[in-house]
Amino acid sequence: MSFDVLQKKIVEKKNPTIAGLDARIEYVPEHIRAKYTAQYGETLQAAVEAIFEFNCGLIDALCDIVPAVKPQSAYYENLGWRGMEMLERTIQYAKSKGLYVVADIKRGDIGATASAYSEGWLGRTTVGESQFATFDADCVTLNGYMGADAINPFLQDCERFDKCVFALVRTSNKSAVDLQDQMCGDKHVYEVMGDLTMQWAGETLGEYGYNRVGAVTGATYPEQIKTLRAQMPHTFFLVPGYGAQGGTAADVQYAFDENGHGAIVNSSRGIMCAWKKTGNNGTDYQEAARNVAIEMRDDICRYITIR
Amino acid sequence: MSFDVLQKKIVEKKNPTIAGLDARIEYVPEHIRAKYTAQYGETLQAAVEAIFEFNCGLIDALCDIVPAVKPQSAYYENLGWRGMEMLERTIQYAKSKGLYVVADIKRGDIGATASAYSEGWLGRTTVGESQFATFDADCVTLNGYMGADAINPFLQDCERFDKCVFALVRTSNKSAVDLQDQMCGDKHVYEVMGDLTMQWAGETLGEYGYNRVGAVTGATYPEQIKTLRAQMPHTFFLVPGYGAQGGTAADVQYAFDENGHGAIVNSSRGIMCAWKKTGNNGTDYQEAARNVAIEMRDDICRYITIR
Numbered sequence: 001m002s003f004d005v006l007q008k009k010i011v012e013k014k015n016p017t018i019a020g021l022d023a024r025i026e027y028v029p030e031h032i033r034a035k036y037t038a039q040y041g042e043t044l045q046a047a048v049e050a051i052f053e054f055n056c057g058l059i060d061a062l063c064d065i066v067p068a069v070k071p072q073s074a075y076y077e078n079l080g081w082r083g084m085e086m087l088e089r090t091i092q093y094a095k096s097k098g099l100y101v102v103a104d105i106k107r108g109d110i111g112a113t114a115s116a117y118s119e120g121w122l123g124r125t126t127v128g129e130s131q132f133a134t135f136d137a138d139c140v141t142l143n144g145y146m147g148a149d150a151i152n153p154f155l156q157d158c159e160r161f162d163k164c165v166f167a168l169v170r171t172s173n174k175s176a177v178d179l180q181d182q183m184c185g186d187k188h189v190y191e192v193m194g195d196l197t198m199q200w201a202g203e204t205l206g207e208y209g210y211n212r213v214g215a216v217t218g219a220t221y222p223e224q225i226k227t228l229r230a231q232m233p234h235t236f237f238l239v240p241g242y243g244a245q246g247g248t249a250a251d252v253q254y255a256f257d258e259n260g261h262g263a264i265v266n267s268s269r270g271i272m273c274a275w276k277k278t279g280n281n282g283t284d285y286q287e288a289a290r291n292v293a294i295e296m297r298d299d300i301c302r303y304i305t306i307r
Numbered sequence: 308m309s310f311d312v313l314q315k316k317i318v319e320k321k322n323p324t325i326a327g328l329d330a331r332i333e334y335v336p337e338h339i340r341a342k343y344t345a346q347y348g349e350t351l352q353a354a355v356e357a358i359f360e361f362n363c364g365l366i367d368a369l370c371d372i373v374p375a376v377k378p379q380s381a382y383y384e385n386l387g388w389r390g391m392e393m394l395e396r397t398i399q400y401a402k403s404k405g406l407y408v409v410a411d412i413k414r415g416d417i418g419a420t421a422s423a424y425s426e427g428w429l430g431r432t433t434v435g436e437s438q439f440a441t442f443d444a445d446c447v448t449l450n451g452y453m454g455a456d457a458i459n460p461f462l463q464d465c466e467r468f469d470k471c472v473f474a475l476v477r478t479s480n481k482s483a484v485d486l487q488d489q490m491c492g493d494k495h496v497y498e499v500m501g502d503l504t505m506q507w508a509g510e511t512l513g514e515y516g517y518n519r520v521g522a523v524t525g526a527t528y529p530e531q532i533k534t535l536r537a538q539m540p541h542t543f544f545l546v547p548g549y550g551a552q553g554g555t556a557a558d559v560q561y562a563f564d565e566n567g568h569g570a571i572v573n574s575s576r577g578i579m580c581a582w583k584k585t586g587n588n589g590t591d592y593q594e595a596a597r598n599v600a601i602e603m604r605d606d607i608c609r610y611i612t613i614r
Contacts, residue, residue, distance in 0.1 A: 024423065025434060042435040074416055074423040078432050080441030081395055085388035106416055108450050109381055110480040116331065116381040125385050127332055128349040134387030143415050145452045145475060147482030168452060173417040175454030178503055182491045189486070189496060196485055 002206025003164055003214060003236040005138065006100045007261055009067035014306050015297040016260065018102060018238070019062055019289075020268025021090060022072040023051040027272050029282020032057075048082045051075075054285070055090045058272065059097050061286035066293055068100040070266055091137055101137045102238070106168065107150075108143030114153035122165075123157035139164045141216060141238070144196060151200045151213065164212045164236070167197045169228065172218025172241030190224070194232055201235065208261050210236045222251040229254055229262075237263040242296070243270035253303035260306035267296055309513025310471055310521060310543040312445065313407045314568055316374035321613050322604040323567065325409065325545070326369055326596075327575025328397060329379040330358040334579050336589020339364075355389045358382075361592070362397045365579065366404055368593035369600055375407035377573055398444055408444045409545070413475065414457075415450030421460035429472075430464035446471040448523060448545070451500060451507075458507045458520065471519045471543070474504045476535065479525025479548030497531070501539055508542065515568050517543045529558035536561055536569075544570040549603070550577035560610035567613035574603055 010016050025033065025047045033050045040046035059069065071090055076083035094101050107117045121140050124131040144150055144167045154165050170180055170190040180190040187195075194215060201213035214236035217228050225239070237255045241247035242265045255263035274292040275285035317323050332340065332354045340357045347353035366376065378397055383390035401408050414424045428447050431438040451457055451474045461472050477487055477497040487497040494502075501522060508520035521543035524535050532546070544562045548554035549572045562570035581599040582592035 022420070024419075037435065042437045044432065044434060044439050044441070047432075047434045072416075072420055072423075074414075074420045074427070077391075078423040078427040078441070080427065080432070080439070081388050081392035083427075083441075084384075084391040088388055106450075107381075107413070108415065108452075108475075109379075109413055110478070110482075112331075113329070113379055113381045116379075116385040120381070120385040120387065120390075125351065125354075125387070127351060127354045128344065130349045132351050132387070134351070134385070134390075143413075143450050143452055145415075145450055145486060146478050146480055147485030147487070149480045149482040171417070171453050173453055173456045175417075175456040178454030179452060179496070179499060180454070182496070182499055184489045184491050184496070189489070189491065192486060192489055 002204065002212050003210045004206035004208060005162060006068060006164070006264065007208045007210065009100050010264065011306060013065060013067045014301065015065060015067055016256070016264050016300060016306060017066060017293065017296050018068040018070050018264045018266045019058070019066050019271050019293060020070050020072060020266055021055050021058065022075045022268045023054055023272060024075055025051060028054045029275060029285050031281070031283060044079050044082050048079050048086045052086045052089060056093055057286050058289055059094050059099065061290045062293055063097040063099055065290070065297065066099070068102060068264060069094050070102045070104050072104040072268070088135060091135060100139070102139045102141065102166070103135060103137035104141045106141050106143050108146055110146050110149035111153070114150055118154040118157045122154060122163045123161060139166065141166045141168065143168050144193060147196070148200055155212070158212050164214060166214040166216050166238045167193070167200070169194045169197060169215040170217050170221065170224050172220045172245050172247065176218065191231070194228055197235060198232060205234055210234055210262055214238055216240065217255065220245055220247050220251070222254055225252070226254040239263055239265045243267045249299040249303050252300060256304045260304040265300060270296070309511065309519050310517045311513035311515060312469060313375060313471070313571065314515045314517065316407050317571065318613055320372060320374045321608065322372060322374055323563065323571050323607060323613060324373060324600065324603050325375040325377050325571045325573045326365070326373050326578050326600060327377050327379060327573055328362050328365065329382045329575045330361055330579060331382055332358060335361045336582060336592050338588070338590060351386050351389050355386050355393045359393045359396060363400055364593050365596055366401050366406065368597045370404040370406055372597070372604065373406070373600055375409060375571060376401050377409045377411050379411040379575070395442060398442060407446070409446045409448065409473070410442060410444035411448050413448050413450050415453055417453050417456035418460070421457055425461040425464045429461060429470045430468060446473065448473045448475065450475050451503060454503070455507055462507070462519070465519050471521060473521040473523050473545045474500070474507070476501045476504060476522040477524050477528065477531050479527045479552050479554065483525065498538070501535055504542060505539055512541055517541055517569055521545055523547065524562065527552055527554050529561055532559070533561040546570055546572045550574045556606040556610050559607060563611045567611040572607060577603070
């Protein structure tokens with residue numbers, strides 16, 4: 001019922017980062033793509049199997065140093081149902097390697113619809129007397145524009161299966177200002193969303209002092225992270241925007257508490273596409289990803305100490 | 308590049324309603340469920356095939372009187388990848404029967420991620436030199452909390468394939484007040500979102516006077532619909548909340564312009580579960596759905612005239 005499961009993995013590995021698994025086929029090295037094109041032709045099936053091998057290779061290369069992975073649903077839906085089948089396999093494989101899996105789905109719907117999402121992504125789907133786990137992630141990202149009705153149905157599955165959610169609060173993209181930076185009285189819209197996130201979470205805290213409704217807070221706005229950290233002392237932060245989007249370790253340090261707890265920083269392309277910078281055509285994609293992941297860990301840990 | 312495709316179908320059928328295809332297995336009559344349980348046991352596969360037969364039966368019963376259907380992605384994701392495969396089949400079948408398909412996905416993500424969603428749901432996915440249509444809906448619902456970055460990538464596919472999107476503005480659920488009714492200066496958050504929706508749409512109008520970025524506006528708040536209709540004269544409205552959620556034909560009339568154009572009203576459970584009220588155990592589910600759909604059409608058309 002809290003972020004303890006994730007925080008423990010972070011403490012064990014002394015690494016507060018999460019690796020995105022957002023593979024487009026263009027991110028997959030040519031030698032892997034060629035293998036499946038030879039087998040399946042230039043098809044969705046070939047793309048799906050190439051990405052799966054790439055995902056598993058990344059997971060193998062990262063699983064002893066990184067605590068968590070974040071597959072972005074969009075890149076799997078992009079490939080139709082075959083992509084979703086491969087997403088199920090990817091989540092299972094990551095969990096089998098001890099990784100915590102945050103499915104980045106940013107869903108936001110209400111009542112029975114939200115329950116259907118929650119059953120599929122965190123809980124169990126019921127058919128007659130039987131129950132089935134489908135995507136079965138450890139945690140999902142959610143969009144709270146529709147209010148509590150979009151969050152509460154997920155909290156029942158969080159309680160039953162010891163899982164968590166992250167709600168979007170302040171995102172790291174340029175046009176986040178369009179709505180999120182508008183003023184509601186003396187608060188920004190994103191601060192109103194922050195207050196709601198705390199309401200939805202309730203009072204129950206884990207042993208690290210965090211509840212079960214985390215917040216997505218963009219790393220490109222360090223001042224905002226500082227303010228939000230102070231206002232939301234029991235809210236675990238997922239921090240996108242490091243690297244490719246312009247956020248630095250100096251920026252993201254403010255997302256952590258004095259024990260180096262309470263936040264995890266995402267990098268996707270920086271790790272997945274690390275091989276594009278070594279000049280070896282991707283034959284060393286695992287080593288390249290691992291090296292970048294270690295650099296990122298060490299970069300952030302120059303500013304914080306995880307106790 | 309506008310809602311002309313949908314509006315034409317509405318004018319042809321003189322029916323401004325859209326039928327939800329949000330099938331949970333509990334909505335499927337027992338005789339259909341039993342058939343597939345006998346074949347596949349109590350499995351996800353059995354549920355998926357039962358729902359597909361039910362969906363096709365509903366489409367057959369409705370396709371000459373209703374212009375559009377709205378499958379809600381949550382109910383398909385609920386069944387894992389098998390559900391997504393069946394969603395692809397459902398969308399294809401509905402389109403083959405001349406229906407306009409709004410995929411109710413409420414996605415909201417940015418940049419390359421939004422492009423990946425758009426390619427999967429509206430456009431084409433590229434593998435090497437080949438392009439593939441996967442979900443290939445006519446229109447999707449989107450969540451604009453992250454601003455223009457969440458909408459613009461979809462508009463490229465709208466232009467290329469003559470498709471549209473609906474952005475969430477004021478939703479019909481109780482907790483919509485949590486954020487959407489907060490005041491930003493002299494405007495509600497939902498009005499700010501309405502203004503953004505008009506900005507994103509640009510200036511291009513179709514022959515009925517509507518652009519290509521519609522708005523979701525809940526039917527349980529008729530005063531708000533009246534205000535939004537006046538403020539957003541070129542924005543096509545998707546109106547949920549009729550029937551089960553408490554909206555009436557008298558309420559939803561304000562979503563339409565003086566020619567009876569510019570809006571479509573959704574009903575999901577009311578039509579899908581109509582058979583539960585006839586006392587025939589669902590053997591008459593097609594007739595029951597059709598009768599309720601006709602009632603709904605006639606109910607709304609007492610208040611508006613479609614020219």
